[in-house]
Amino acid sequence: MFNERITAWMERAEQVIEGKIKQIDRIVDQNQWKVIRAFQRHKVSDYHFAASTGYGYNDRGREVLDLVYAEVFGAEAALVRPHFVSGTHTIGTALFGVLRPGDELLMITGRPYDTLHKVIGRPGDGKGSLQDWGIAYGEVPLLENGAPDYDAIRSRINERTKVIGIQRSRGYSWRPSFTVEQIGEMVRFVKEVKQDAIVFVDNCYGEFTELQEPTQVGVDLMAGSLIKNPGGGLAETGGYIAGKSEYVELASYRLTAPGIGGEVGAMLGTTRSMYQGFFLAPHLVGQAVKGSIFAAAVFEQLGFVTHPHWNDPRTDLIQAIQFTSDKHLIAFVQGIQQAAAVDSHVVPEPWDMPGYEHPVIMAAGTFIQGGSLELSADAPIREPYIAYMQGGLTYSHCKLGVLTALQNMMDRGLL
Template sequence: MKNKNYNFSLAEEMVISVEEGLKGIFNERSNQIYYKLNNILKIFKEEKVSTSHFNQSTGSGHDDLSRQKIDEVFAKFFLAEKSAVRMQFVSGTHAISSVLFGILRPGDLMLSVTGTPYDTLEEVIGIRGKGKGSLLDLGVGYRQISMDERKNSYEDKLVDFFKHNKCKLVFIQKSCGYSWRKSLNNNQIKQICNLVHSLNPETICFVDNCYGELVEDSEPIINGANIIAGSLIKNLGGTIVPTGGYIAGDSELVEMACCRLTAPGIGADAGINFGFGRLILQGLFLAPQMVHESLKGADLVAAVFKKLGFIVLPEPKSYRSDIIQAVRLNNPHLIQKVCQSFQNSSPIDSFLNVIPSPMSGYDSNLLMSGGTFIEGSTSEFSADAPLRDPFNIFVQGGSHIAHIKIALIQLVFELLEENLIEKESLIFP
């Protein structure tokens, strides 16, 4: 018992000490909330958002005032011509898929400029799982260019590609996904979009904006993107929106994507939000606070794991463009241990065992720690990892830094108890 108490105290002291060293970046991140919330408040006032926009409609939802107002608010937030915020989107992948299938036609060519897309998009494109109606099955061409840290080399690849190909759509994945690369920031997205449009003004720049909303001072539309898509159980849902996704961008492109979601001729002009209008609007109102709690949590996760001797990406105190923190554990047993510990510190389903499992849309078995109020919500504290070499874990979300701190103290304690880390690594001068 004495040894347990000592180990817990040591773990607690270590995490608190790491947190002390992050006070400067924490203050900086907290200060950013003011400007982002102020912008959202201005939009709500300009759009005269009222309790009438919480009302529920039925049927097809033609002339649904709540849906229309929410679309207008999100369009103004993204500085887009049009947006479509829909509960009918089951995930960010569904919203992205609707854009791709809505815009691309047989014979068109799509280019991913950020390498292999996130796992759940592989079957949408047709890289994996043939014969299910993927883009490749329907006659859409696909190519990809890997990200290169050397700017000139990357730009040369892009210029050379456009010299020899007529490209309808360029796909840009802002987040790192399950890859070990830095997530793109909006300045990099601007450079890519500007280059693409200089090579062919007709090419559509489409940004997968998942995990990146409200992290930076701007969003991709003002940085040159023609259309973006994402999920409402990530950043913009503020941890309270139960499902759904969004599309925003050029009016014609958003309408084409909505024609894929509903039907040609209906497009964005129908669809109810099942009485969740208040939650969608309140989620957006809460989102700046929640996103920046996640960012502080990511700094703390990075700093703790780095102190324990692991490689992390991004480094603590880094400029961040999304809420994901990657850690290279190099060990499947350790991944399971970390996920299980985080699950045990979750508010929901803390008693469940985390085991490797297949999941629809993913090629590898996954370990997922997700004891969240909204199932699969990555705006709440969660961690997941594909069980493949080099065994990286991806941690994201967190509605408040205190929860992440509690989970990290418990993790370090358990690692000490099982002799998976050395006590010497926790001692501070």
């Protein structure tokens, strides 16, 4: 099926990472048990899976789902809904919920992921962005080693600074993703400088990769997408917001309307898949993380630069691989697509995707459209040529994706 050289690379990588794979299994066990205990404590039963319609009043399944998420994430409250259309929508809802005209959002982890740029917007852009509503924006670049610049953060926080934003995952940046421990350090520092600041975390791609979540180390509010980690490959859409009760409530008013909040919202038959996906999420996240470790080990053998390295601590799904040309990059992404169970015949090409500043190529042969807990890869076509691989509902599929990408590159004379 594959060139014998590729098979040899696979076998060598699997030997190298054997101990690391066992570490991931131990994390999976602890997170799986934590989820099951929350289900048990809140007496989840099959009647919680019933669909609601109309206003969705007294939907007990929806209410208990919020409680389960809050307990697992160590938060006071949670808002878990299919009405969130993406991670960007969920993050925007959280930010608009707690910010008011005259306030400032200050990102302390550098420039955020591309799709959030339009949410932040520009003053007077007429599009209803944060800045259009008179909410100031600032960002503090990271140091060269990828660490927060605490001196610059201290000098940049001012009277208007209401929300301190942290992006846990690297996004399209060649920097380390932040561990929960590192996020906890940022929270402690920010609270020393300005105690009443609200610390917000974009938690996309991070859930269940560690034993704790950001809300367990002092974060006031966080958000994520259900078609990423916590949906477990089964949630068909949706997002969650978790944190302190007062801030989650404000976010719920933005999602629906003031005075209505999270008390309504028909679930329309999505509840069961959300519960079951959350139940499966620790295991499936573990599968995806193993796949990222495998990819790093294989490509490092071949002299490519990877981030993180195969033996580095993991705090999200994403594996970045730096290539030497756009041809290598495109061949890799197209190879990932060829390994898909869905749409393997489709050949992805770079295109001007809404919300992005450069042409983007995406491999996404997924059961859930855009589901990035499933095996996928994407890359902006810009130097340095970096592909971002994430997901994989099974470790076997992750390996197949990597091997197929290598074969595709070899067939084109790029290896």
